[in-house]
Amino acid sequence: MxxxxxxxxxxxxxxxxxxxxxxxxxxxxxxxxxxxxxxxxxxxxxxxxxxxxxxxxxxxxxxxxxxxxxTGYLPQVSQIDKSFPITVREVVSSGLKAGNNWFPHLNKNQRKQVDAMLEEAGMSSLSSRPIGELSGGQLQKTLLCRALINHPxxxxxxxxNTFVDKNFEEDLYRWLKELNKKxxxxxxxxxxxxxxxxxxxxxxxxxxxxxxxxxxxxxxxxxxxxxxxxxxxxxxxxxxxxxxxxxx
Ligand SMILES: Nc1ncnc2c1ncn2[C@@H]1O[C@H](COP(=O)(O)OP(=O)(O)OP(=O)(O)O)[C@@H](O)[C@H]1O
Ligand SMILES: [Mg+2]
Structure with a gap:
């Protein structure tokens, strides 16, 4: 089976x-x-x-x-343009649409879905921050939210686990272990x-x-x-x- x-x-x-x-x-x-x-x-x-x-x-x-x-994909950070003027919320939202649409128009339900995802990741307070102003761990969390938003x-x-500290890494691994059940x-x-x-x-x-x-x-x-x-x-x-x- x-x-x-x-x-x-x-x-x-x-x-x-x-x-x-x-x-x-x-x-x-x-x-x-x-x-x-x-x-x-x-x-x-x-x-x-x-x-x-x-x-x-x-x-x-x-x-x-x-x-x-x-499939959810978290790209290697070296392949991302961090100077691109896009916020945490916009990055996560972009995961809801197929293709490379960075600014999809979301309906109310989808906006709620993005809120819930940011909440789960403890990123709610950073939702309007441009990605260029995030720490390594915060950027990785943002990208992970984007990868997860469609329930892959x-x-x-x-x-x-590049550019992140040990605490973040432990958090991340705990989260991944949970996700692996699904x-x-x-x-x-x-x-x-x-x-x-x-x-x-x-x-x-x-x-x-x-x-x-x-x-x-x-x-x-x-x-x-x-x-x-x-x-x-x-x-x-x-x-x-x-x-x-x-x-x-
Ligand atoms: N878009 C591209 N055009 C041409 N060559 C590429 C391209 N992307 C990767 N390569 C080449 O393909 C090979 C494999 O690259 P790849 O990025 O898959 O390696 P990697 O194992 O992910 O390396 P790293 O640990 O540095 O991330 C390398 O020689 C690289 O230079
Ligand atoms: Mg690589």
Whole structure:
């Protein structure tokens, strides 16, 4: 009965003629929580674009057995123009309409829906603030509200834990754990150490995809896939993280 939401079969893709991903196989089930890790330029964001149908495939196919699932997407912050003059409320509202309409006209019910979403995220007091004046965590929350406003079946988050502090990260993970009771989550992150406790399985993306049906991954395996690792110790338990990535 647990039918996949999406099946990637031997998917190869890239930009112009430059291949980025080759022969990627992946099944995404409704209760999945997949952590996607891998080095800079390995193709993690490109994988998200494949799932969203934003990029043509060179070969292979993406199948949606139950029809295309409603999908919420939190883009990587480096791909967002923070100087764009748009408020928190407008960003969240834009999630209600398909396509890239940043200023949709909302009816009363939809406005209520946006209010409720902002309330849930503890962002009500910031609703008319321009996104350029938010902290990293507040911007991520705004983007998450936008991704969630349509009650997606599949939530794709591209590095939601960049530019945020530890408190925000813990809040975020608690929230995601709750959300995972209702939707599949694909969480792209450069930090296997912090996401490891909340994810259920791991996909290592570096030109292709290696799937690990567990939330533990050994250093040796990461090395084989060319994911540079550091072992760092926070408190009593040493854990692994991917080496510093040069984000912004
Ligand atoms: N719009 C684009 N046009 C041309 N090349 C692109 C485009 N977007 C990404 N690329 C290239 O495709 C490769 C994979 O990029 P992608 O953004 O998927 O990597 P990533 O794993 O998400 O990296 P990061 O950890 O830095 O976010 C890189 O070599 C990148 O330069
Ligand atoms: Mg990326």
């Amino acid at each position: 647990n039918k996949p939401l999406a099946i990637l079969e031997e998917v190869s893709t890239g930009y112009l003629s430059e291949p980025v991903l080759s022969k990627v196989d992946l099944k995404v089930y409704p209760d999945d929580f997949i952590g996607v890790i891998g080095p800079n330029g390995g193709g993690k964001t490109t994988l998200a674009k494949v799932m969203l149908g934003l990029i043509p495939l060179f070969s292979g196919k993406v199948v949606f057995p139950g029809g295309r699932p409603k 079946q599949l939530l794709i988050l591209d590095e939601p 939707m599949a989550i694909i969480l792209i992150s450069h930090d296997i150490g912090t996401i490891s406790p909340i994810i259920k399985t791991i996909a290592c993306v570096n030109g292709t995809l290696h799937y690990h049906p567990s939330n533990q991954i050994s250093e040796e395996i990461l090395k084989v896939y060319n994911c540079p690792v550091d072992i760092i110790a926070h408190g009593p338990v040493p854990h692994r993280v991917l080496k510093e990535h040069g984000h912004e």
